[in-house]
Amino acid sequence: MIFNYLGRTTSISFKRFYHFTNKRLRVTTSRRIQKIMAATDRLNQTSDIISHSMQHSDSTTSLAALEKPFKVTVVGSGNWGTTIAKVIAENTALNPQLFARRVDMWVFDEKINGKNLTEIINTQHENVKYLPGIELPENLYANPDLLDSVRDTDIIVFNIPHQFLPRIVQQLKGHVSKHVRAISCLKGFEVGPKGVQLLSSYVTEELGIQCGALSGANLAPEVALEHWSETTVAYHMPADYRGEGRDVDHKVLKALFHRPYFHVSVIEDVAGISIAGALKNVVALGCGFVEGLGWGNNAAAAIQRVGLGEIIKFGRMFFPESKVETYYQESAGVADLITTCSGGRNVKVAKAMAKTGKSAEECEKELLNGQSAQGLITCKEVHEWLESVNHLDDFPLFEAVYQIVYNNVPMDKLPDMIEELDLGLKETA
Amino acid sequence: MIFNYLGRTTSISFKRFYHFTNKRLRVTTSRRIQKIMAATDRLNQTSDIISHSMQHSDSTTSLAALEKPFKVTVVGSGNWGTTIAKVIAENTALNPQLFARRVDMWVFDEKINGKNLTEIINTQHENVKYLPGIELPENLYANPDLLDSVRDTDIIVFNIPHQFLPRIVQQLKGHVSKHVRAISCLKGFEVGPKGVQLLSSYVTEELGIQCGALSGANLAPEVALEHWSETTVAYHMPADYRGEGRDVDHKVLKALFHRPYFHVSVIEDVAGISIAGALKNVVALGCGFVEGLGWGNNAAAAIQRVGLGEIIKFGRMFFPESKVETYYQESAGVADLITTCSGGRNVKVAKAMAKTGKSAEECEKELLNGQSAQGLITCKEVHEWLESVNHLDDFPLFEAVYQIVYNNVPMDKLPDMIEELDLGLKETA
Numbered sequence: 112m113i114f115n116y117l118g119r120t121t122s123i124s125f126k127r128f129y130h131f132t133n134k135r136l137r138v139t140t141s142r143r144i145q146k147i148m149a150a151t152d153r154l155n156q157t158s159d160i161i162s163h164s165m166q167h168s169d170s171t172t173s174l175a176a177l178e179k180p181f182k183v184t185v186v187g188s189g190n191w192g193t194t195i196a197k198v199i200a201e202n203t204a205l206n207p208q209l210f211a212r213r214v215d216m217w218v219f220d221e222k223i224n225g226k227n228l229t230e231i232i233n234t235q236h237e238n239v240k241y242l243p244g245i246e247l248p249e250n251l252y253a254n255p256d257l258l259d260s261v262r263d264t265d266i267i268v269f270n271i272p273h274q275f276l277p278r279i280v281q282q283l284k285g286h287v288s289k290h291v292r293a294i295s296c297l298k299g300f301e302v303g304p305k306g307v308q309l310l311s312s313y314v315t316e317e318l319g320i321q322c323g324a325l326s327g328a329n330l331a332p333e334v335a336l337e338h339w340s341e342t343t344v345a346y347h348m349p350a351d352y353r354g355e356g357r358d359v360d361h362k363v364l365k366a367l368f369h370r371p372y373f374h375v376s377v378i379e380d381v382a383g384i385s386i387a388g389a390l391k392n393v394v395a396l397g398c399g400f401v402e403g404l405g406w407g408n409n410a411a412a413a414i415q416r417v418g419l420g421e422i423i424k425f426g427r428m429f430f431p432e433s434k435v436e437t438y439y440q441e442s443a444g445v446a447d448l449i450t451t452c453s454g455g456r457n458v459k460v461a462k463a464m465a466k467t468g469k470s471a472e473e474c475e476k477e478l479l480n481g482q483s484a485q486g487l488i489t490c491k492e493v494h495e496w497l498e499s500v501n502h503l504d505d506f507p508l509f510e511a512v513y514q515i516v517y518n519n520v521p522m523d524k525l526p527d528m529i530e531e532l533d534l535g536l537k538e539t540a
Numbered sequence: 541m542i543f544n545y546l547g548r549t550t551s552i553s554f555k556r557f558y559h560f561t562n563k564r565l566r567v568t569t570s571r572r573i574q575k576i577m578a579a580t581d582r583l584n585q586t587s588d589i590i591s592h593s594m595q596h597s598d599s600t601t602s603l604a605a606l607e608k609p610f611k612v613t614v615v616g617s618g619n620w621g622t623t624i625a626k627v628i629a630e631n632t633a634l635n636p637q638l639f640a641r642r643v644d645m646w647v648f649d650e651k652i653n654g655k656n657l658t659e660i661i662n663t664q665h666e667n668v669k670y671l672p673g674i675e676l677p678e679n680l681y682a683n684p685d686l687l688d689s690v691r692d693t694d695i696i697v698f699n700i701p702h703q704f705l706p707r708i709v710q711q712l713k714g715h716v717s718k719h720v721r722a723i724s725c726l727k728g729f730e731v732g733p734k735g736v737q738l739l740s741s742y743v744t745e746e747l748g749i750q751c752g753a754l755s756g757a758n759l760a761p762e763v764a765l766e767h768w769s770e771t772t773v774a775y776h777m778p779a780d781y782r783g784e785g786r787d788v789d790h791k792v793l794k795a796l797f798h799r800p801y802f803h804v805s806v807i808e809d810v811a812g813i814s815i816a817g818a819l820k821n822v823v824a825l826g827c828g829f830v831e832g833l834g835w836g837n838n839a840a841a842a843i844q845r846v847g848l849g850e851i852i853k854f855g856r857m858f859f860p861e862s863k864v865e866t867y868y869q870e871s872a873g874v875a876d877l878i879t880t881c882s883g884g885r886n887v888k889v890a891k892a893m894a895k896t897g898k899s900a901e902e903c904e905k906e907l908l909n910g911q912s913a914q915g916l917i918t919c920k921e922v923h924e925w926l927e928s929v930n931h932l933d934d935f936p937l938f939e940a941v942y943q944i945v946y947n948n949v950p951m952d953k954l955p956d957m958i959e960e961l962d963l964g965l966k967e968t969a
Binding site: 328329330333334338339340341371372374401406407408409410411412413415416419420438439440441442444445446447449450453454525526530 | 757758759762763767768769770800801803830835836837838839840841842844845848849867868869870871873874875876878879882883954955959
């Protein structure tokens with residue numbers, strides 16, 4: 112409760128609040144507005160109480176039981192890694208009872224004009240390479256030494272490119288206590304011969320630590336600029352949970368990630384948000400095709416509708432513990448799908464394919480400057496997996512996207528292919 | 541079954557189909573592709589069989605029991621009315637066993653350069669006033685006489701502006717047999733002192749005929765141009781259903797509306813698609829505000845997520861017979877929400893309010909050329925209804941939009957207001 116209030120109240124500076132209520136008073140005296148103001152008043156009072164209690168280490172809050180504030184480490188320092196580290200460091204500074212002030216961010220060090228990137232971050236408080244123009248909190252410490260960055264840490268937040276995870280995890284092996292908890296900001300899953308494995312499960316298996324996930328409609332530059340957005344944190348409480356005040360729980364995670372400009376919902380469904388986070392990129396390719404063909408908003412919305420349906424089906428089929436509500440009610444579900452389909456790398460590459468007739472590979476090379484459109488990899492992995500378990504017919508959109516990307520099937524057949532595969536299913540059923 | 545196939549197969553001209561399969565054969569021989577082709581082959585064969593059977597009035601089809609083909613009338617001839625009439629007339633021409641070929645479209649007649657609009661439509665096959673540039677089927681008959689247009693008709697499709705419905709319905713009273721069935725393409729509901737009433741229920745109450753609804757992610761100009769889109773038709777089977785071949789059912793409705801470029805899903809949930817169709821406009825205002833403020837894609841997606849949640853809540857609270865799946869799985873639900881939030885009148889007006897600081901009324905006048913942004917009316921009706929039943933706290937986004945539009949509450953407080961009202965709810969719970 113208190114964490115929520117704390118996150119909330121910091122959003123209203125006194126001056127702005129005064130202006131706000133004053134303006135409201137002038138324009139209306141409706142009961143509704145009075146209620147809103149009363150709620151804001153309560154928030155302000157709560158804020159006073161909390162600041163007070165924090166100054167005096169008041170023992171009436173639920174944080175009093177905390178033996179030692181949680182130390183947090185962010186592994187990764189790209190634009191999303193640095194943005195999340197900024198969010199976290201702001202919160203640790205505001206919650207000294209709950210978190211150690213200093214947040215370590217592991218940085219793969221490199222020279223920028225002869226100077227180490229870590230040194231620049233620690234002196235200028237700006238990641239000039241990956242998040243230029245954004246001031247970082249001074250309690251965020253860029254650490255070039257991976258093992259040093261996680262020494263005595265309680266919470267590790269992974270936020271590196273997908274393909275680096277195995278290497279990093281292997282380096283961490285044997286250096287992380289089993290009581291450490293982790294959150295993965297990497298999207299999705301990996302398909303191997305054993306089947307579909309969530310990245311969070313991979314971390315748990317390799318390091319023996321509980322790992323949740325963070326995902327949402329979060330284009331990093333907008334979050335870095337503190338434009339309002341929402342996100343979802345999923346964390347399944349572990350069997351060896353050590354009790355309130357001594358271990359990470361949903362309240363602690365909300366306090367760690369929630370900001371006035373970054374609204375957090377904490378849920379249990381790690382599988383749901385991971386599945387949605389991976390498969391949305393395949394749907395975005397489909398949207399890019401119909402956009403590139405000039406088919407307009409109706410068609411793009413249709414692709415998103417079909418895509419959401421297939422995401423839910425995939426989740427229910429292979430991760431029956433995931434919840435349908437996660438897909439249509441969480442930021443990591445429908446909202447992230449909408450954001451991803453309204454722009455980004457996958458849409459860009461697919462649009463170019465539609466407009467130029469060039470291959471995915473060529474378009475990726477020309478447009479993404481060495482980066483990859485994750486949907487291209489995911490749709491192939493998903494195709495191979497679905498083929499191996501004989502379920503291709505159940506996912507007509509995913510399959511159509513795969514066929515367009517890898518087998519040159521003409522993309523104007525997309526609507527037909529969706530219906531054909533659908534019919535095929537009904538006929539054999 | 542047959543109707544589906546018929547609708548489908550007409551989408552593939554032989555030449556295009558040949559090119560398509562040929563190209564596919566060249567690029568791959570995967571099992572998957574072979575299955576797609578097999579399905580296409582089956583469709584083609586089915587098409588042949590159907591054409592054949594239609595020429596010989598073969599009695600092996602399920603249509604043989606039909607006593608008399610259904611006569612269809614479209615009431616309304618704006619851009620959406622004319623587009624839907626085009627869709628229907630294409631289908632009645634293709635399905636002579638099922639439908640009378642001629643489709644009447646009631647037109648509020650007016651002079652265009654000295655000529656009657658109905659005459660122009662019937663000779664030039666173009667609605668030069670409301671859907672210029674689109675060729676209409678010659679079996680679509682523009683009828684200036686409302687009562688004549690519904691004489692001996694079996695199915696009435698209402699597609700007129702919301703505000704004209706009561707007048708039209710009063711004129712029809714006493715002139716429509718109780719066996720007539722209706723589909724309303726008008727979105728939504730009306731809030732009166734008695735509560736929230738669906739427009740379809742209003743038609744049923746006033747005329748004593750069963751009435752369903754059609755709604756989806758359908759910007760009329762894109763459908764008119766035959767760009768691919770999807771829609772949802774909802775029809776609750778009436779107690780006095782007269783049996784297959786003699787009465788309208790889901791298969792008949794699919795045959796009436798489904799086109800290769802206009803994919804139809806037929807469901808029972810009239811309330812669900814009507815609620816979604818009305819409330820999406822309120823959500824679109826919220827999206828327009830954050831867009832106008834320059835908050836970016838994350839914020840717009842967040843508004844849509846919260847909006848979808850409140851639409852579902854509203855439906856479940858006041859129309860418990862509506863199904864959650866309708867909202868997140870049908871074109872009339874999430875897809876229409878996405879399309880509406882990506883453009884259209886409500887977004888336009890709200891964006892202008894954010895950018896210029898002008899009132900909703902001023903922006904509407906300046907931008908919409910005498911038309912109205914439906915969300916402005918709906919958010920007021922919804923506010924008044926929720927206030928009267930003491931449920932304002934449950935719908936923070938709808939309420940925030942209302943306060944911004946009607947009480948000058950600053951729109952940059954939107955995220956706070958959503959959280960405040962949310963908190964208010966939790967505190968009293």
